[in-house]
Amino acid sequence: MRILHTMLRVTDLQKSISFYTELMGMRLLRRKDYPAGKFTLAFLGYGDEKDTTVLELTHNWDTSSYELGTAYGHIAIEVDDVYAACDSIKTRGGQVVREAGPMKGGTSILAFVKDPDGYMIELLDPKRLD
Ligand SMILES: C[C@@H](O)C(=O)SC[C@H](NC(=O)CC[C@H](N)C(=O)O)C(=O)NCC(=O)O
Numbered sequence: 407m408r409i410l411h412t413m414l415r416v417t418d419l420q421k422s423i424s425f426y427t428e429l430m431g432m433r434l435l436r437r438k439d440y441p442a443g444k445f446t447l448a449f450l451g452y453g454d455e456k457d458t459t460v461l462e463l464t465h466n467w468d469t470s471s472y473e474l475g476t477a478y479g480h481i482a483i484e485v486d487d488v489y490a491a492c493d494s495i496k497t498r499g500g501q502v503v504r505e506a507g508p509m510k511g512g513t514s515i516l517a518f519v520k521d522p523d524g525y526m527i528e529l530l531d532p533k534r535l536d
């Protein structure tokens with residue numbers, strides 16, 4: 407078995423696709439409308455679905471906002487240089503909400519950015535895992 411994808415409900419699909427492709431470097435793998443259910447699915451990632459875990463963005467056509475709640479944590483993305491990744495994301499207008507640096511009480515270098523719906527995305531350098 408393996409983890410196939412993580413699904414996030416998004417309010418503006420194109421805005422989210424732009425964020426994950428232009429700022430996070432993902433590739434749009436496939437997209438499909440489901441008129442009967444009035445929703446669209448878009449799958450994005452860093453490789454093919456047969457080889458990698460991907461992101462499934464669900465756009466419900468009639469829903470304009472969601473309560474993210476207090477339970478959601480983050481999706482972590484591997485980066486070679488957290489500091490450089492944050493600079494690049496900020497340059498492209500992204501929202502870095504926790505600057506790059508060692509994790510509290512640890513040594514892993516990480517940062518957090520928010521996606522267009524406010525979902526937290528962790529940037530982590532796996533070479534320095536605690
Ligand atoms: C393709 C597979 O990975 C899916 O997750 S599609 C599953 C399907 N999704 C939706 O219906 C999305 C729209 C829905 N309004 C929502 O916000 O979740 C789903 O959940 N189907 C339910 C079923 O019983 O088939």
Ligand code: NI
Pocket residue numbers: 411413462
């Ligand atoms: Ni799914």
